[in-house]
Amino acid sequence: MQDDDIVAQWAERVRAAAADNRPLQLRGGGTKDWYGQTLGGDIFDTRAYSGIVSYDPAELVVTARCGTPLTELEAVLAEHNQMLAFEPPHFGRGATFGGSIAAGIAGPRRASAGAARDFVLGATLMNSRGQILHFGGQVVKNVAGYDVARLMAGSLGTLGLILELSVKVLPRPAAEATLKFSMHGSDAVRKLNEWCGRPLPISASAWRNGTLAVRLSGADTAVKTARYMLGGEVVDAVEAERFWEGLREQTDPFFSTIPPKAALWRLALPSITEPLQLPGAQLMEWNGAQRWWITDTDAQTVRISAKQAGGHATMFRSGPSFERTAGVFTPLPAPLMKIHRGLKAAFDPARIFNRGRLYPDL
Structure with a gap:
């Protein structure tokens, strides 16, 4: 089926669901079904609309469709020694590009590189009327006024069906090294805040059970200099990669x-x-x-x-026996909830997309 036919078919299905007040559960690879409130509605599989629309390594911008496998996109970027700098977790096989942005979850590099929303430049969205909406573009300096495209990051599909996204990518670091230190938690907090106030190429950190791990990323000279300044024990590169991946994917023990x-x-x-x-x-x-x-x-x-x-x-x-009645996300103050309701009403007036995924009354 042609891409235009897919979109037309989807628009027809969305309009029919809106007319029948039948909620839709937007779903890519399903690797994050557990995240957020309890899912409901008819499953709307987005994987058919897949592929990289455009990619200009020189401009550090890629545009891809919602159902594009995250592994496929990352592999294409890796061929040009580039990456999604916010390190989106997959949480299993089949994760999609659209799902990673909709979830808005970032990996260990988030503290130094930024969140998923910081890299979103443009978005194409289908609202609950079946209309196609375009926001932003494919260049960094293209926003005047409210940056609507970035609302998609972390929205968990509650605002509409994401069709395409343009995001900024970054070069992979020339060198990386991981150091570990035996340290109490309080000392780790103080050290990290001290080090991050200095021009050190720290790209990730993690502390648990009396051990602090710090990842350095950047030019070879900068990484070597930082290793000398900080000391600590250098972690084997393979072990370090496994450790940071375990944190990102939550496969760590x-x-x-x-x-x-x-x-x-x-x-x-x-x-x-x-x-x-x-x-x-x-x-x-x-x-x-x-x-x-x-x-x-x-x-x-x-x-x-x-x-x-x-x-x-x-x-x-x-766990399966934990009481979840308190809600997944922290309740919002009334003024913020009013803004959320206004956004939901503007993008999804029929209230069919991922109903209640963020908050029960959205």
């Missing part, structure tokens, strides 16, 4: 130990926050700004603790 009555929480906190003295296993990333916490503590206590520290908490995964 830390993430496989969620008890049936516990949950994995992602806390976004000021990077200077001391390790929280709370029960359960903890892992710090992003120079201390992201904390993973496995605990059977109730949701209210977790969210109060995060708020008191100046941040918020997301219930990322949970």
Whole structure:
């Protein structure tokens, strides 16, 4: 089937669903079905609309369709020694480009490179009327006013059906090295904030069980100089790659130990926050700004603790017996929720796309 035929067929299906008030569950590879509130509605498979539309390595911009396999896109970028700098996790085989942006989840490099939304330049979207909407473009300096395209990052498909996305890519670093240090959590927080205030090529960091790992990325001379300045033990390159991939994909042993009555929480906190003295296993990333916490503590206590520290908490995964009635995402203040409802009404007036995926009343 031709691409135009696919889009026309999709528009017809969307209009029919809107007319019948029948919700649609937008789904690519399904590798992130567990993320967000409980899914519902008829599955709308986006993988048929696939392929790279345009790619100009000299301009560091790629445009691809929603159903493009993430592995395929990354392989094409790698041929030109380039990458998606926010290191989107796959969380399994079959992950799609559209799904990675819709989820808005970034990997270990996020603290130095930026979030998924920071790389979105343009988006083509289908609303619940079956209309095709275009936002942004394919150059960095193309935004005047509200940057609508970046709303797609982290929207979990609640605003509309993403058809195409243009994103900025970056060159792969010429050199990388990972160092590890034996260090208490409080010392790790202080050291990371001290080091990040200096011109060091730190691209990722992680602390757990008394060990701090730091990844250096950049020019060969810069990496060698930083290795000399920081000291520590150099990790074998193969072992280091396996470690950072394990964090990105959550295949690391830390993430496989969620008890049936516990949950994995992602806390976004000021990077200077001391390790929280709370029960359960903890892992710090992003120079201390992201904390993973496995605990059977109730949701209210977790969210109060995060708020008191100046941040918020997301219930990322949970054991089969954990009570999820508190919601996955931190409840929004009334003014922010009003904005969310306004955006939902503007893009999805029929309220058929991934209904309730972010919040039950959206």
